[in-house]
Amino acid sequence: DVKVTQSSRYLVKRTGEKVFLECVQDMDHENMFWYRQDPGLGLRLIYFSYDVKMKEKGDIPEGYSVSREKKERFSLILESASTNQTSMYLCASSLRGNSYEQYFGPGTRLTVT
């Protein structure tokens, strides 16, 4: 089974802190994704990566950056956390030739106070 793990299930940070969310997948997938999920808004894509050191902006990249130094790991960075970044963050991965079938991690619920 594909396993996508995220470093924390719950995280509480203060406004202005730099926040790192880590995601690791064990199925050698080329594609990795970061989404945020907010009530009534569904999932919105923040960034995705289709290869090591490659990244593409999604719909809402402002206030975020990403890092993919190894194929299995995709990190989301909040440079200076703000209260409007309180959300559920979901990581996903997929094969290059099958980006339709994404495998999701359990999510990190981030609260910024």
Place this chain on the structure above:
Amino acid sequence: SQQGEEDPQALSIQEGENATMNCSYKTSINNLQWYRQNSGRGLVHLILIRSNEREKHSGRLRVTLDTSKKSSSLLITASRAADTASYFCNYGQNFVFGPGTRLSVLP
């Protein structure tokens, strides 16, 4: 918007009943998939239907696709309490998911 629109937003049924939820989309597609999300968890891929298919089955799931109406439906037969979750459609090379349908199956 490129997201699928799920309908209804919420659905509550008794265990053993069938649940039907719908998805409408706006562009031509090569395929469409349905995902499930249990409360507070990640999404799980359920089923993919290609544009040249009209119906697909997987266990208690039945998905239909009508490309002329740009719509799909997901039917869950003989529902169980464990089917309580949110259900999302997603189509093509599209990385946007709508608000989903929240299904509650009451024992």
